[in-house]
Amino acid sequence: MALIERFSVRGTIAGMHNDTIAAPDLSWQEGALCAQTGSDFFFPEPGSSVREAKRICGLCEMRSACLEYALNHDERFGVWGGLSEKERLSLRRTQH
Ligand code: SF4
Incomplete structure (x- = not known):
C-alpha cells in the first residue's frame, strides 16, 4: 500500500499514469526507498524543506x-530522483 501511496497523486490511487497510453516500466519502484517512508517528505507543503526527501533519495x-x-513523464510535483520541482525544470531547460 505504501508503494501505491508514494507513486500516486495525493488522494488518488494509481493516479500517476492515468494520462499515458503505453504502460511505462515501473519495475524500479519495487526498490524505491520512499515507498517505505511514506510520501509526506516527497510532497511537502509549499515552502517546506525538501532536505529529508533528498537525503533519502541519496x-x-x-x-x-x-x-x-519523472523527466520523461513530466512529473511536476514533489521530489523525484533527488531533485525538486524547480531543479527538474532547470534540468529540462538545459536539455533543450
Ligand atoms: S530516488 Fe527518491 S523519489 Fe525516487 S524512488 Fe528513490 S527515494 Fe523515491
Whole structure:
C-alpha cells in the first residue's frame, strides 16, 4: 500500500499514469526507498524543506531510474530522483 501511496497523486490511487497510453516500466519502484517512508517528505507543503526527501533519495538505488521516469513523464510535483520541482525544470531547460 505504501508503494501505491508514494507513486500516486495525493488522494488518488494509481493516479500517476492515468494520462499515458503505453504502460511505462515501473519495475524500479519495487526498490524505491520512499515507498517505505511514506510520501509526506516527497510532497511537502509549499515552502517546506525538501532536505529529508533528498537525503533519502541519496541513499536510494533507484535514483537514476526514478529521475528518468519523472523527466520523461513530466512529473511536476514533489521530489523525484533527488531533485525538486524547480531543479527538474532547470534540468529540462538545459536539455533543450
Ligand atoms: S530516488 Fe527518491 S523519489 Fe525516487 S524512488 Fe528513490 S527515494 Fe523515491
